[in-house]
Amino acid sequence: MPGVRISEETRPDDDTYAFLDLDHFKSKVLTFSEGGISKVSFFIPEIHCASCIWLLENLHSLNSGIIQSFVNFPKKEINITFKESEISLRQLVELLVSIHYIPEINQHSIEKPQTEHLDKKLFIKIGIAAFSFMNAMIYHFPQYLPGHQFLEADMKKLFGWLSVLLAIPVLTYSASDYFLTAYKSLKKKIISIDLPIALGLTTLFTQSLVEILSGKGIGYIDSLTGLVFFMLIGRWYQGKTYQALSFERDYKTYFPLAVTRITATGNDTIPLEELKAGDRILVRNQEIVPADSILKSGTANIDYSFVTGESMPVTKQAGDFVFAGGRQIGSAIELIIEKEVQQSYLTQLWNQAENPFTANNRLNTIVNRVSQYFTVVVVLIAIGSGIFWLFNKPEIALFSFTSVLIIACPCALALTVPFTFGSTMRQFGRKGFYLKNTAVIEHLYKVDTIVFDKTGTITNAQSSDIRFVGKKLTNEQLLIIKSLAFHSSHPLSKTICNSIDGDELIAINDFQEITSLGITGTINGVRMNMGSRYFVTGEKAEDENLKTEVWVYFENTILGHFQLENEYREGLQELIRKLKKTHELHLLTGDNDAEKENLVQFFGTDKNIHFNQSPTDKLNYIRNLQKGNRKVLMIGDGLNDAGALNESNVGIVIADNVFNFSPACDAILQSKQFVKLNQFIQFTHESMKIVKTGFLISFLYNLIGLSFAVQGALTPIVAAILMPISSVSVVLFASFSVSLSAKRFRF
Amino acid sequence: MSVVFILVFVAILMAGAFLVAFIWSVKSGQYEDTYTPSVRILFDDPTVAPEVKADSTKDSKDKIEKKSK
Numbered sequence: 008m009p010g011v012r013i014s015e016e017t018r019p020d021d022d023t024y025a026f027l028d029l030d031h032f033k034s035k036v037l038t039f040s041e042g043g044i045s046k047v048s049f050f051i052p053e054i055h056c057a058s059c060i061w062l063l064e065n066l067h068s069l070n071s072g073i074i075q076s077f078v079n080f081p082k083k084e085i086n087i088t089f090k091e092s093e094i095s096l097r098q099l100v101e102l103l104v105s106i107h108y109i110p111e112i113n114q115h116s117i118e119k120p121q122t123e124h125l126d127k128k129l130f131i132k133i134g135i136a137a138f139s140f141m142n143a144m145i146y147h148f149p150q151y152l153p154g155h156q157f158l159e160a161d162m163k164k165l166f167g168w169l170s171v172l173l174a175i176p177v178l179t180y181s182a183s184d185y186f187l188t189a190y191k192s193l194k195k196k197i198i199s200i201d202l203p204i205a206l207g208l209t210t211l212f213t214q215s216l217v218e219i220l221s222g223k224g225i226g227y228i229d230s231l232t233g234l235v236f237f238m239l240i241g242r243w244y245q246g247k248t249y250q251a252l253s254f255e256r257d258y259k260t261y262f263p264l265a266v267t268r269i270t271a272t273g274n275d276t277i278p279l280e281e282l283k284a285g286d287r288i289l290v291r292n293q294e295i296v297p298a299d300s301i302l303k304s305g306t307a308n309i310d311y312s313f314v315t316g317e318s319m320p321v322t323k324q325a326g327d328f329v330f331a332g333g334r335q336i337g338s339a340i341e342l343i344i345e346k347e348v349q350q351s352y353l354t355q356l357w358n359q360a361e362n363p364f365t366a367n368n369r370l371n372t373i374v375n376r377v378s379q380y381f382t383v384v385v386v387l388i389a390i391g392s393g394i395f396w397l398f399n400k401p402e403i404a405l406f407s408f409t410s411v412l413i414i415a416c417p418c419a420l421a422l423t424v425p426f427t428f429g430s431t432m433r434q435f436g437r438k439g440f441y442l443k444n445t446a447v448i449e450h451l452y453k454v455d456t457i458v459f460d461k462t463g464t465i466t467n468a469q470s471s472d473i474r475f476v477g478k479k480l481t482n483e484q485l486l487i488i489k490s491l492a493f494h495s496s497h498p499l500s501k502t503i504c505n506s507i508d509g510d511e512l513i514a515i516n517d518f519q520e521i522t523s524l525g526i527t528g529t530i531n532g533v534r535m536n537m538g539s540r541y542f543v544t545g546e547k548a549e550d551e552n553l554k555t556e557v558w559v560y561f562e563n564t565i566l567g568h569f570q571l572e573n574e575y576r577e578g579l580q581e582l583i584r585k586l587k588k589t590h591e592l593h594l595l596t597g598d599n600d601a602e603k604e605n606l607v608q609f610f611g612t613d614k615n616i617h618f619n620q621s622p623t624d625k626l627n628y629i630r631n632l633q634k635g636n637r638k639v640l641m642i643g644d645g646l647n648d649a650g651a652l653n654e655s656n657v658g659i660v661i662a663d664n665v666f667n668f669s670p671a672c673d674a675i676l677q678s679k680q681f682v683k684l685n686q687f688i689q690f691t692h693e694s695m696k697i698v699k700t701g702f703l704i705s706f707l708y709n710l711i712g713l714s715f716a717v718q719g720a721l722t723p724i725v726a727a728i729l730m731p732i733s734s735v736s737v738v739l740f741a742s743f744s745v746s747l748s749a750k751r752f753r754f
Numbered sequence: 755m756s757v758v759f760i761l762v763f764v765a766i767l768m769a770g771a772f773l774v775a776f777i778w779s780v781k782s783g784q785y786e787d788t789y790t791p792s793v794r795i796l797f798d799d800p801t802v803a804p805e806v807k808a809d810s811t812k813d814s815k816d817k818i819e820k821k822s823k
Contacts, residue, residue, distance in 0.1 A: 057793045064794070080790040130780045138773040142766060162758065169766070 023291065024104075026265030026276045027097035027112075036096065036112065038086075044074070046088050047096065049103070049110035052251075052666035054083040063108065070094050070102060083251040083666065085110075113264060129246065133239045136181040139173040140232040146170050147229040151724045160222075167219035170228035178212055182235045200378040200421050203385060207416025208234070210409045227413065230726040234418045237734040245425035245445050249436065252665060254443040254672055261332070261646065262297050262348065266290075269341065284344050291339045298331045298344050299351040305340035308497075309333035314646040315462055315597055319499065319555055319571075332646055336497075352622075372449055373695070374424050377702060378417065385415040392717040403719035410721035414712035418730060419705030419737040423698055426738050430745035431694045439677030440687050441665060447673045450657045452691040453638045457586060458629065458651070460643035461596035461606075464661050467574045467678075473506045477559075477567010484566070487513055487530050488559060491537060494518045495526045499557055500537075503569055525557075536560040540568070575605070578682030583609050585685045591637070595620045595628055597647060626650035642684075646670050659684075690752055697744045701737050708733035 026032050039046040054063070059078070063085050066076040072093025077086045085108075089099060103110055146166035149155055189205035192198070208231060215226025265276050269287040279297055282288070287303065290296055296309065307323040314332040323329055329342060331351040346352075393408035428445035435442060442448065459465050480488070489507040492500040494515060518528040525538010536543050536559075543558035544565060555571040586592060593615040594606060600618040607613045620628070629651045632639050641648065641655035644662065649670035652658030658672040665675050676684070712729050715721045779785070 057796070060790060060793050061797055064797070078790055079787040080793065081787060127780050127783075127785075130785060131777050134773060134776045134780070138769060142769055145765070165759065165762065169762070 022267060022274075022276070023294070024097045024100050025267070026278075027100055028095065029265070029276060029278075031278055032264060033096055040091070043090055043092050044088065045091050045096070046086065047099070048084055048086045049100075049112070050082070050084055050251075051103070051108045051110050052083055052664075053108050054078065054080065054085070059108070062106070066102070069106075070099075073099070081251060113262065126246075129239065129243055132181040133236070133243060136177050136232060136236040136239055139177045139181075140229070140236045143170045143173050143229040143232050147225055147723065147727065150225050151727065163225065164219075164222070167225050170225065171216060171219060174212060174215070174228045174231055177232050177235050178208065181239060182208055185238075197375070198379045198382050200374045200417060203378060203382045203415065203417050204238070204421060206382075207412055207418075210412040211416070214409045214413060224723060227723050227726050230413075230723070230730045233727075233731050234416060234734070237731070237738075238418055238421055241422045241425035241429075241738070244429040247429065247432070248444070249441050252441055252675060253669075254675070261295070263295055266297055279348055282344060282348060284347055286344045288342050288344060289339055290335045290342055292335060292337060294335055296329050296331050296333050296335065296342065298348045299346040300329050300331075300342040300344045302327050302329055303341040303343050305338060307335060307340045308337045310336050312463070312645070320497075372424075372446065373698060374421070378420070381415075381417060381420065385411065388415075388713065388717065392719075395717075396719060400719070406721075407717055407719040410716035410719065411713060413726065414716045414721060414729070415709055416730075417705065417709075419708055419733040420702060422734055422737050423701030423705060423741055426741035427694055427697045427701060427745055430742050431690065434690075434745060434749040435687060438683070438687075439665075439680040440683075441675045443673045447657060448691050448694055450638070450673070451640065451688060452695050454590065454640040454657055454688070456591045456593065456632055456637040457640045457642065458593040458595060458632070458655065460625075460641075460645070460648050460651075461594060461602070462598060463644040464642055465576055465579055465594075465609075467576055473502065474570045474572075475567060476570055477565070480566065482509075484561065485509070486511070487535060487561070488537065490515055490530070491518070491526060491528050491535055494528070495520050497526075499555070499571070500526065502571065503557060533562055534560075543568075575609070576678075576681055580609060582682050582685055586688075587611065589688075590640075591615070593617075593628075593632075595625050595651070597621065622647040622650050626654050629654045642676075644669070686752060690748070693748045693752070694745065697741060697748070700744070701741050704740060705733060705737055708736075 027036065034040075037045050037047050051063075053059070060080060063078050064076055066087065067073045070093070072090045074088045074090060076088075078084070079086070087099065094102070100110060100112070146169055149158055149166075150163075185201045185208065186205045188199060189201040193202065211227050211231040211234075215228050215231065218224040218226045262279060265278055266282060267274050267289040268277050268282075269289055274289060282298060288297075288300070302323050302325050304325055306325075307327070307329060308320045309323060309329060310320040311330075311333045314330070320336055321333070328345070331348070389408050389411035392411055393404050396404035396407050425445070428448045431448055432442050432445050485507050486509050489504050489509060490512040492504040492507075493512055495501075497520070513530055515528040515530060518526070520526050521538070521542070524542040525536060527534065527536045527538075529535070537557060540546060540556060540558050543560045556568045557571070558568040559566045583592065587610075592610060594610060595617050597620055598618060603613065603616070603618070606616050610616060617624075617628070625648060629639050629641060633654075633656070639655040640657045640659065641651045642659045642661060643649075643652055644660055648658075648660075652660065652670055652672045657674065659674045659676050660669040660672040661676050661678050661681055662669050663678045665677055669675055676687075708729060712721075712725075712733075715725050
């Protein structure tokens with residue numbers, strides 16, 4: 008737990024943060040530095056409660072060099088102002104690490120994103136639209152009351168001009184995005200929802216201007232500003248993002264900023280991008296291998312859990328090839344770089360260009376499909392009624408033409424999707440399923456093929472199924488095994504230690520950990536060995552890699568061995584049974600076929616189960632499925648799935664802790680909610696139904712409005728009533744139906 | 755009725771003042787974090803007052819002000 012104690016493995020090694028002393032990095036990490044006072048801002052995933060805020064905001068009592076620290080809880084961010092003369096950036100980071108709040112410092116975090124700026128801009132746009140809307144309503148209201156004809160002409164003129172003045176900032180600033188996107192998509196020969204909106208807004212304004220100039224009336228400015236206000240609210244509602252979650256991570260987030268290079272004159276710290284093939288580098292305990300390399304000296308114990316999802320570390324001997332992305336556990340190792348970071352196997356996978364399927368997906372949304380027909384129909388009706396009146400009553404021909412365009416402005420239509428999907432996204436978020444944006448919902452709805460990764464996705468990443476094979480162990484023997492395992496930090500020891508109940512540990516003497524072999528110690532003078540088969544029995548294991556075994560030797564006999572198998576997630580059988588009915592299921596795994604029988608049992612067939620898949624294989628597999636016109640959902644967890652996740656129509660990452668590192672994806676699913684995946688997918692179908700009903704409602708309103716418009720009888724009061732009512736009722740309908748359905752679903 | 759003209763202008767000026775205040779509050783970052791201040795208010799006042807130096811940037815001054823509220 009953060010802030011509790013300094014555990015062995017996370018205490019900063021002497022030089023882990025040495026790179027922060029280099030000016031090259033210091034200037035990038037610091038947000039401000041002048042006159043000895045510096046400011047820095049860190050993302051700390053561990054921030055999780057009010058005590059964290061208290062502790063981090065009282066950093067100044069730990070070190071007088073810290074002037075002020077300020078926490079932004081939703082962003083899990085801390086802003087620190089400090090005096091560099093008293094505490095260096097490196098010392099500051101080490102202080103944070105020592106109280107167990109480990110800041111994320113990587114390539115990604117020092118390239119400052121500009122998202123918050125956009126958010127502010129939207130707020131200001133909404134503020135201006137609201138201001139104009141409220142005031143325009145006040146000016147228009149007298150006109151809608153009986154007896155308005157007695158209003159002084161001067162007053163009418165003043166109200167008219169004031170509302171035109173109010174409309175100008177709304178049109179040019181608040182609504183500027185609608186015009187811009189309408190223009191951009193027109194240039195690409197696409198009719199998007201923004202085109203009829205821009206068309207409607209322009210006609211509204213011109214019509215109002217003409218009426219006010221000619222003194223005929225006061226125009227429709229209140230409707231115009233109201234429309235923009237409602238649509239911006241919809242945009243804000245839809246745009247809610249999970250600030251502390253990151254969906255855009257690439258290998259840069261994962262890799263360190265700097266590495267320790269070993270040169271003839273000693274060690275120096277260099278930026279990662281300066282790393283060349285042939286360089287000798289030092290990788291310490293808990294550090295990440297930054298590039299494909301060959302082990303020079305030391306025994307590597309590489310944890311690839313982020314890469315493959317496999318929690319057991321892999322042992323490598325001097326001369327072995329080490330892939331980038333693994334984390335060294337144990338003593339420091341020396342590596343010789345084979346390939347530069349950019350050329351390394353895993354990093355190459357990310358540097359792929361954006362795939363055409365997802366790019367195409369973005370434009371082919373339901374709103375844009377509907378609005379294509381909608382726009383054409385509306386323009387045809389407008390022209391039709393214009394021509395009709397031209398021959399019958401020419402003086403209202405132009406008016407009926409513009410009226411149709413005004414009333415058909417698809418505001419309610421444009422609001423349906425943001426509010427339905429926005430509410431759905433919030434419902435999902437409450438249940439531990441975090442979407443990158445609302446567009447994911449529609450893609451999830453279209454999915455017809457699901458591809459699973461095995462290790463860490465359908466199996467539990469942490470806990471394993473442990474069985475003991477051999478003589479039956481007595482309670483005392485179990486306790487001794489637990490006591491011995493307690494002293495080792497190896498993941499296998501930890502797993503075994505956790506699997507045995509009992510609190511009273513027995514004192515162990517002469518404890519020794521023999522890297523890549525096992526552990527040994529004496530209990531009351533009796534030796535116990537635990538470890539690999541070779542270490543305990545002296546025989547080479549014949550079926551290596553198939554199953555993980557820990558052998559136990561005690562009182563001069565071999566007691567037997569623990570067998571560890573990956574445990575499938577609870578409820579997997581049920582989930583697959585349900586999903587099989589609606590989707591085509593595939594399984595890709597980098598492992599060998601040891602588990603084949605179990606998997607076939609789950610999936611019912613071995614047709615779509617593929618073993619020994621490399622990350623590139625996975626990516627190509629997805630591509631082939633998409634070429635067969637399938638909409639693919641990929642569920643994975645590690646970096647080796649990153650290419651496939653990116654390539655698929657929807658990529659979902661399973662994570663035990665959603666704030667920890669996860670590869671770039673469209674959604675993050677909390678691992679304990681995995682079994683509810685089926686319900687989440689079903690719910691997107693529900694959302695789509697709500698969207699379609701919402702469209703129907705807004706079409707009905709449009710029909711009523713059009714019946715006024717084609718007769719040339721659209722008055723400002725009709726517009727002022729019909730437009731807000733249609734918007735508000737669609738918003739209410741969408742939000743309420745989603746929360747009602749969520750209650751019914753009971754996920 | 756001419757008094758109405760004055761009232762209309764006074765009204766729009768007042769509303770405008772609120773709009774300006776709103777834009778200022780957005781720009782100064784008051785909407786960036788709507789959760790932490792609600793927790794911060796519950797903390798005891800620090801026993802040792804943090805050394806607040808005249809800071810050259812406006813940003814942190816705002817924050818110190820907010821903290822003392």
